[in-house]
Amino acid sequence: MARPREFDEESALNAARDQFWMTGYAGTSMDAIAAATGLGKGSLYGAFGGKRELFHRVYDDHCNATIDSANRHLSGADEQAFERLTAYLLGHATACAERRQHGCLVAKATAELAEHDEVVSARSLTTFENVQLALTGNLEACQRNGDIHPAADAQQLAGLLLTVHRGIEALGKAGTDESTLRSITETALAGLPRPPR
Amino acid sequence: MARPREFDEESALNAARDQFWMTGYAGTSMDAIAAATGLGKGSLYGAFGGKRELFHRVYDDHCNATIDSANRHLSGADEQAFERLTAYLLGHATACAERRQHGCLVAKATAELAEHDEVVSARSLTTFENVQLALTGNLEACQRNGDIHPAADAQQLAGLLLTVHRGIEALGKAGTDESTLRSITETALAGLPRPPR
DNA sequence: AGCGTTCTTGACTACATCGTCCATAACCCT
DNA sequence: AGGGTTATGGACGATGTAGTCAAGAACGCT
Numbered sequence: 001m002a003r004p005r006e007f008d009e010e011s012a013l014n015a016a017r018d019q020f021w022m023t024g025y026a027g028t029s030m031d032a033i034a035a036a037t038g039l040g041k042g043s044l045y046g047a048f049g050g051k052r053e054l055f056h057r058v059y060d061d062h063c064n065a066t067i068d069s070a071n072r073h074l075s076g077a078d079e080q081a082f083e084r085l086t087a088y089l090l091g092h093a094t095a096c097a098e099r100r101q102h103g104c105l106v107a108k109a110t111a112e113l114a115e116h117d118e119v120v121s122a123r124s125l126t127t128f129e130n131v132q133l134a135l136t137g138n139l140e141a142c143q144r145n146g147d148i149h150p151a152a153d154a155q156q157l158a159g160l161l162l163t164v165h166r167g168i169e170a171l172g173k174a175g176t177d178e179s180t181l182r183s184i185t186e187t188a189l190a191g192l193p194r195p196p197r
Numbered sequence: 198m199a200r201p202r203e204f205d206e207e208s209a210l211n212a213a214r215d216q217f218w219m220t221g222y223a224g225t226s227m228d229a230i231a232a233a234t235g236l237g238k239g240s241l242y243g244a245f246g247g248k249r250e251l252f253h254r255v256y257d258d259h260c261n262a263t264i265d266s267a268n269r270h271l272s273g274a275d276e277q278a279f280e281r282l283t284a285y286l287l288g289h290a291t292a293c294a295e296r297r298q299h300g301c302l303v304a305k306a307t308a309e310l311a312e313h314d315e316v317v318s319a320r321s322l323t324t325f326e327n328v329q330l331a332l333t334g335n336l337e338a339c340q341r342n343g344d345i346h347p348a349a350d351a352q353q354l355a356g357l358l359l360t361v362h363r364g365i366e367a368l369g370k371a372g373t374d375e376s377t378l379r380s381i382t383e384t385a386l387a388g389l390p391r392p393p394r
Numbered sequence: 395a396g397c398g399t400t401c402t403t404g405a406c407t408a409c410a411t412c413g414t415c416c417a418t419a420a421c422c423c424t
Numbered sequence: 425a426g427g428g429t430t431a432t433g434g435a436c437g438a439t440g441t442a443g444t445c446a447a448g449a450a451c452g453c454t
Contacts, residue, residue: 002430003420024309027223029411040433045413047431101312107367111308112221114370115298124371159381160388164357167364170304173311174321184356191357191388199400200450226441237403242443244401 009047012037016048017058021105024112025055056119062105063127070131074138081141082148085161086189088138092165093181096172103173107166132162149193157192164188206244209234213245214255218302221309222252253316259302260320264327271335278338279345282358283386285335289362290378293369300370304363329359346390354389361385 015037019028030051034041048054073088096103106127114121135158142148148157168181212234216225227248231238245251270285293300303324311318332355339345345354365378 001422002428003422003432005431006420007431022312024221024223026221027309030413031411040431041413042415042434043432051412101318103308103312108308110367110370111300111305112224114372115219115300121298121370121372125373128368128371128373156380156384159377160361160384163364163368163381163385164360165364166367167360167362170307170363170367171325171360173307173318174325175311175318176322176325180356183353184360187353187357188360191390193388198452199398200402200452202401203450204402227443228441237401238443239404239445240402248442 005047007037007039007043012039012047013058013061016054017062017105020055020058021108022102024108026112052117059105059109059120059123063123066104066106066127067130067134070134074134076141078141078145081138081145085135085138085142089161089165089168089185089189090182093168093172093185094178096168097176097178097181099172101173101175104169107169107173128162128166131165132158135161146195149195152193161188202244204234204236204240209236209244210255210258213251214259214302217252217255218305219299221305223309249314256302256306256317256320260324263301263303263324264331267328267331271331273338275338275342278335278342282332282335282339286358286362286365286382286386287379290365290369290382291375293365294373294375294378296369298370298372301366304366304370325359325363328362329355332358343392346392349390358385 016033019033019036022028023032030041030044033054034044037044039047044054048057070088073091074084076084106124109120110124114124132155136154139148139152139154139157139161143150143152143154148154164185168185171184172181213230216230216233219225220229227238227241230251231241234241236244241251245254267285270288271281273281303321306317307321311321329352333351336345336349336351336354336358340347340349340351345351361382365382368381369378
């Protein structure tokens with residue numbers, strides 16, 4: 001019927017995402033994306049529309065991946081729930097430090113665009129809400145397993161942990177070193193209400 | 198001896214800062230800054246150098262103002278130290294929500310530029326360190342006044358509160374509502390170790 | 395008042411950038 | 425095999441952008 005695509009859509013989107021991730025929305029030119037993906041501009045515009053639409057597509061995919069990752073890391077048997085929580089948060093602290101300022105795309109895009117782009121701010125908000133939900137589920141599992149005080153409000157605590165998570169991200173971008181980020185995370189975990197014994 | 202400046206340097210810098218604050222570094226053109234300040238481009242370049250140098254100047258001033266503000270809000274008599282702490286953090290939560298996504302310039306600049314601009318990342322880091330110092334001083338005052346457990350590590354707790362502060366900023370930019378931001382802040386404050394009685 | 399010095403204004407250059415368009419290529423169905 | 429249809433690549437136009445420059449304006453010192 002017609003000529004098929006030559007390029008792989010997913011890897012093109014990944015290349016575009018990495019470019020936006022590195023140089024931001026305003027700082028990334030469509031020529032740079034064309035170079036990064038290897039596509040001609042005709043193909044780029046034909047397949048994805050303009051710059052804004054391409055970014056929205058890329059951002060949507062990335063937000064979903066972020067939510068999936070949180071769910072994957074935080075869900076499982078109650079017995080290891082607390083262990084998964086600490087691994088998730090400490091892993092993030094280490095990752096923030098290791099990537100040395102090449103932080104999270106959600107944070108970067110939100111900071112740059114949320115103010116002006118309703119689509120981005122809405123997507124960021126639901127991403128945070130979903131990560132918080134994953135944390136809430138995990139904390140409830142911790143409560144069932146006796147690692148967290150049963151009377152504590154899991155949703156409140158999840159909100160706090162999400163906030164710490166985003167704060168670690170922000171500090172990491174400024175260059176705070178790994179041991180500091182980890183010890184802040186540990187302080188946050190140590191502040192969680194333990195069950196009476 | 199020579200013709201004096203017609204414009205007020207400080208208000209020009211403020212106008213430039215607001216422009217960068219609104220549209221980011223890459224998203225702000227020198228023409229936009231010329232329009233915002235009312236200066237011709239010749240004056241702009243003559244007085245401040247290029248775009249990057251202007252931004253560094255603006256950013257430096259803003260970081261100092263941020264540090265000063267933290268010190269002003271957090272220092273004072275031991276008796277009201279805890280009160281000042283809660284006012285500082287809750288005030289920030291409210292401000293984040295009220296400004297509706299027009300967040301903090303330090304966060305925005307760090308997210309956009311820290312990765313590529315050594316000067317910005319260094320300035321961001323020292324800003325965070327100084328705010329943490331102000332928080333540490335406040336927490337030590339709280340300890341002297343018996344509001345915080347005397348054996349607690351004030352610096353660790355200050356690191357956590359700074360992280361929460363930055364996290365609230367990030368969540369606020371995505372559009373999280375005021376009551377949520379405030380209750381997260383209250384949860385963080387409630388998790389501070391209280392003195393034995 | 396006259397002069398040297400600095401400031402101001404905005405036209406100008408050189409290049410970057412978004413998006414379009416079209417000639418050509420590749421494929422599928424009949 | 426041929427034709428209809430869609431993809432490709434890159435030239436192109438219009439506008440945006442960083443930074444320069446020169447002609448003139450405003451001041452203070454003598």
